[in-house]
Amino acid sequence: xxxxxxxxxxxxxxxxxxxxxxxxxxxxxxxxxxxxxxxxxxxxxxxxxxxxxxxxxxxxxxxxxxxxxxxxxxxxxxxxxxxxxxxxxxxxxxxxxxxxxxxxxxxxxxxxxxxxxxxxxxxxxxxxxxxxxxxxxxxxxxxxxxxxxxxxxxxxxxxxxxxxxxxxxxxxxxxxxxxxxxxxxxxxxxxxxxxxxxxxxxxxxxxxxxxxxxxxxxxxxxxxxxxxxxxxxxxxxxxxxxxxxxxxxxxxxxxxxxxxxxxxxxxxxxxxxxxxxxxxxxxxxxxxxxxxxxxxxxxxxxxxxxxxxxxxxxxxxxxxxxxxxxxxxxxxxxxxxxxxxxxxxxxxxxxxxxxxxxxxxxxxxxxxxxxxxxxxxxxxxxxxxxxxxxxxxxxxxxxxxxxxxxxxxxxxxxxxxxxxxxxxxxxxxxxxxxxxxxxxxxxxxxxxxxxxxxxxxxxxxxxxxxxxxxxxxxxxxxxxxxxxxxxxxxxxxxxxxxxxxxxxxxxxxxxxxxxxxxxxxxxxxxxxxxxxxxxxxxxxxxxxxxxxxxxxxxxxxxxxxxxxxxxxxxxxxxxxxxxxxxxxxxxxxxxxxxxxxxxxxxxxxxxxxxxxx
Numbered sequence: 001x002x003x004x005x006x007x008x009x010x011x012x013x014x015x016x017x018x019x020x021x022x023x024x025x026x027x028x029x030x031x032x033x034x035x036x037x038x039x040x041x042x043x044x045x046x047x048x049x050x051x052x053x054x055x056x057x058x059x060x061x062x063x064x065x066x067x068x069x070x071x072x073x074x075x076x077x078x079x080x081x082x083x084x085x086x087x088x089x090x091x092x093x094x095x096x097x098x099x100x101x102x103x104x105x106x107x108x109x110x111x112x113x114x115x116x117x118x119x120x121x122x123x124x125x126x127x128x129x130x131x132x133x134x135x136x137x138x139x140x141x142x143x144x145x146x147x148x149x150x151x152x153x154x155x156x157x158x159x160x161x162x163x164x165x166x167x168x169x170x171x172x173x174x175x176x177x178x179x180x181x182x183x184x185x186x187x188x189x190x191x192x193x194x195x196x197x198x199x200x201x202x203x204x205x206x207x208x209x210x211x212x213x214x215x216x217x218x219x220x221x222x223x224x225x226x227x228x229x230x231x232x233x234x235x236x237x238x239x240x241x242x243x244x245x246x247x248x249x250x251x252x253x254x255x256x257x258x259x260x261x262x263x264x265x266x267x268x269x270x271x272x273x274x275x276x277x278x279x280x281x282x283x284x285x286x287x288x289x290x291x292x293x294x295x296x297x298x299x300x301x302x303x304x305x306x307x308x309x310x311x312x313x314x315x316x317x318x319x320x321x322x323x324x325x326x327x328x329x330x331x332x333x334x335x336x337x338x339x340x341x342x343x344x345x346x347x348x349x350x351x352x353x354x355x356x357x358x359x360x361x362x363x364x365x366x367x368x369x370x371x372x373x374x375x376x377x378x379x380x381x382x383x384x385x386x387x388x389x390x391x392x393x394x395x396x397x398x399x400x401x402x403x404x405x406x407x408x409x410x411x412x413x414x415x416x417x418x419x420x421x422x423x424x425x426x427x428x429x430x431x432x433x434x435x436x437x438x439x440x441x442x443x444x445x446x447x448x449x450x451x452x453x454x455x456x457x458x459x460x461x462x463x464x465x466x467x468x469x470x471x472x473x474x475x476x477x478x479x480x481x482x483x484x485x486x487x488x489x490x491x492x493x494x495x496x497x498x499x500x501x502x503x504x505x506x507x508x509x510x511x512x513x514x515x516x517x518x519x520x521x522x523x524x525x526x527x528x529x530x531x532x533x534x535x536x537x538x539x540x541x542x543x544x545x546x547x548x549x550x551x552x553x554x555x556x557x558x559x560x561x562x563x564x565x566x567x568x569x570x571x572x573x574x575x576x577x578x579x580x581x582x583x584x585x586x587x588x589x590x591x592x593x594x595x596x597x598x599x600x601x602x603x604x605x606x607x608x609x610x611x612x613x
Contacts, residue, residue, distance in 0.1 A: 001025050002047070002165070002193070004219070007056030009039070009046060016042050018217040019056065026061070026164075029187070029194040031204040031226060034214030035292075036429050036457045040197050043214065044068065044167050047195070060165075067163035069171060073150035075143040080133070080153055083142050084124045087160030091120050115162065127156040130182040131175070132342045148174040159186065166190060169197045173454050176342040177480040178514050185515065199458045201226045202482040293463035295411035295437070300445035300473035303369030306331045307446050307474055308353060313362030315345075315352045321360060322348045324498040332445060334474040337485040339503060339510055340495035346478045347376070349495055350448050353476065373444030375452050380431045385424035389414045389434050392423070396441060412437040413460070428455035436464070445473040453481045482507045505538060537612060544609050551602045555595060562591050 004022040008015065016039030024030055032040050045051040046058065048068060060066075067087070076083065086092060094117060097108040116123075125138060131152045137145075142153060151174040158166070168187075172180050184206040187194060195212075198204050204211070204226040211222045211229035222229040258275055306329045316322040322345040330336075330353070338346045351357045352364065354374040384392065393405045409419050412433045423434065432455045439447075447468075453461050461484060468475060468488040479485055485492075485507055492503040492510065503510060565584050568574050575581055 001059075001061065003057075003059040005057040005059070007053045007058055009042060009051065010054050011039070011042065015217050017053075017214075017219065020217075020219050022212070022219045022221065024193065024195070024212075024221075026193055027191065028210060029190075029208045030196070030221070031208040031211045031229075032195055032197045032214065033204075033211055033226070033229070033458060035459065036427065038214045039217075040214055041169055043219075044169055044195070044197070047165070047167060064164040065161065066165045066167065067158045067161035068167040069151075069154045069158045069169065071154075073142060073154055077141045077143060079139050080142055080145070081121065081124050081128065081138040083153055084128060084156045084160050085120060087157035088115075088120060088162060090162070091115065091117055124156070124160055127159050128153075130179065130186065131156050132179045152179070155183075163192050165193045165195070167195050170199065171196070172198065172200050172203055172480060175480060177339065177482070177510075178341050180480045181511055181514050199453070199456060199461060200481050200483070201458065201461075292413050293411060293433075293460050295408075295440065295463065296467050297440055297471040297473070298443050300332075300471075301369060301371045301443050303332065303371065303445045304367040307367045307370050309363075309365040309367075310352070310359075311363045311365065313352065313359045313364060315348055315357060315359055317348075317357075319360075322498065323352070323495075323500070326352075326362070326500050328353075328500065330446065330474050330476070332474055333472070334476075335489045335491065336474075336476045337489035337492045337507075338476060338478045338495055338500075339485075339492050339507075341514075344495045345498065345500075346495045347450055349500060350374070350376070350450050350476060350478060353446075354448050370446060371442065371444045372446045372448060373439045373442050374448045374450075375435060375439050376450040377454060379435045379439070380428075383423050383431060383434060385422070387423060388420045389423065389437070390419040392434065392438060393441065396438065408441070409437060429457060429460070432456055433460060440467075447471065447473055447475045449475070450478045451480065452477075453479055453484060482511070509538075540612050541609060544605055544612075548602060548605050548609070551598050551605070555598050555602070558591050558595055558598075562588060562595075565591075 002022070002024040004020050006019045006021065007017060008019055009017040032043065034040050042051060046053060047060070048066060090111075094108045094112045094115075096102075097104060098112065112118075125135075128138060129135075133149075133152070133156075142150065145153065155168075155171055158168070171183060175183065180200070180203060184203055187196075187207045194208070196204070196208055208225060210224065211226060213220050213222060213229065213233065222232050224232070308330045310326050310328040313326045314321050314324045315326070326349070338349065340346050348357070352359065354372055355364070355366075356374070358364075387395075389409050390402070390405060393409065394400070394402075397405070406415075406419055409415070413430075414421075414434070414437075423431065426434070432452070436452065452464065456464065461481065465484050465487040468484075475488065477485060477489055492505070492507070493500050494503040494510075505513075565588055568584060569581075574584075
C-alpha cells in the first residue's frame, strides 16, 4: 500500500501538503483532482522519489516497480517499437544476459519465459496500435515523430513496463477520442495500483473507483468515481457552510457580550471566561463552492443565414486530397460535434471552414457579416510572450476602460497582479485560458474549437461548457472530452473516408462503434438490420427526450425562483410591504401548482419512453 503519515511538503516557503494522512491500498485505482497549482504533480514527484517530504513519513511497497510517463523525448534514431520496448527494464536486462550468455543464463531463460519475453514485441505493437500508430510507424525513428506523437510513444513505453504502481499525469492531452477510449479500456484491466491525474471527467468515471481531492494543503479520499465525488463533496460543503454559519453566530454573540461587559467590574470574570472560550474555539473555514471562472459570450455579431456554405469542396495539403465532395450549410444556432479517427480530416475540415486553407476544388461561400472565432492549439503560439493579458486586450480595444478589461479577465482567472504578469511565464493552462478570453471577446457568430480543453482543469472545462450552452452563435467542436461534446452540441458529423456525414446516434453510440471496430474478436453482426432498428428506436425516443429536457429546465427555473422567494420571506423587513407579501404568496402558490403539473407530465413522458423497446 501507499501510506502517508503526518506528511508535509513545501515548495520553497509555500506549503503544498500539511500533516497529511492517507492510505491507498494495493490494486486500487484512484483519480487525483484539484485546482491547477495545488500540488498534484508535486505529489507524483514525491512518489517517484524526485522530491522529498519536509516532515512526516511516506511508505511504499518494498521492491515496487513504479511506471510513469516521461515529459521529454530525446531525438533518437532508435526505431519507435524498440523505444517502447525499453519501457520493460527487466525484459531488456534478461535479453542482455541471453545475448551475452552471461552468468545466470539458466535463470534468465526461465524468467524470460515466465514474463512471456517471446511475445514482448507483439505486446509493444498492440500498445502502439491502440494509441493510434500504424504498423509502418513501428520501424520509424523516434526523431521522425512530432512532439504530440512522441508523447504517445512515452505513454506506450510506460504501459509496456510491467509495473506495480502506474502514475499517469494528464495522459489524454495528446490523444484523440479513439485512443482515449482504448486507453480507458486498457486501464480498466490494469492489475496494479493506478494513480491518475486527469481533467477529463468521463475518462475518470471510466477508469477509477475512488477520488483523492487535493485542496487546502490536504488530501481527502472519496469512494466512487468523479460523479460520486462531486455529490459527496457538495454535501460536505453544505454541512461545512452550515457549521460555519452557526459558529459565526456563536462568535458574534461572544464578541458582543465581551464588548458590552469587559469594562464592568461585576461582569469582568464572565467576560474573561468568554474571551478564553473564543480563543479555544477551532474556527471552521468558510466553504467555497463556486468556480473561480465566470464568463459568458456576448451576443454574436449580426449576420445573414446561412453563415457559411461548402459546395462539393475537396481539401488537402500538397495536392493530396484528404476530404472529397464536402457539402455543408452552417446556420446560426447550429451546434455540431466533429467525430472520426485520427487523421480522418476533422482538423482539415475546421481549417477549411475557418478559411485557413483554400479548397482544392468546389466553393466556400461566406454569408454577409460572418465573424469566425477559431481556436486551435497553435493559437497559443500567437500570443505575445513579452506582454501581459491586460496588454493583449488593450491592443484589441484601445478605447476600453482598464477596469472593464480587468473585470473581463477576472472571469478567466486573471486577477490582481495576474493581469500584469508576463505571458511567457504562464503554464499551458493559463495560455489556453488567455487565448479563449481573447477569442470570446471578438463576439464571433461562428465558433470553431479544435481540442480547446487541452491544459484546462476541471473547473475551467465546466465554466467553458456552461458558457457554450448559452452561446447563441453557431458552434463546431472537435474534442476528446466526451462530457464537453455531450453538453454543448446537438448533432454529430462523422468525418470518415474523405466524407463528412451526419452520425445517427450519440457519443455513447460512437464510443461503442469505436470499441467494436477495435476488437478483433468481434464477429460480423449476425443481424444486419440491428443498426437500422437501433437508429429507428433513437429517432422515436429523441422527441420525447427533448420534451423531458424542456420540462426539467422549466422545473429547475421554477425551483430556483421558489428558493429566491423563500429567502425574501425569511427577512422580517419583507413583511412591511403588504402588497409585496401578498404577491409573493400568490406566486409561490402558482409555482407549486405548476410544479405539480410539470412533475406529472414528466412522469408520463418517462413511462412513454420506457415503453419504447
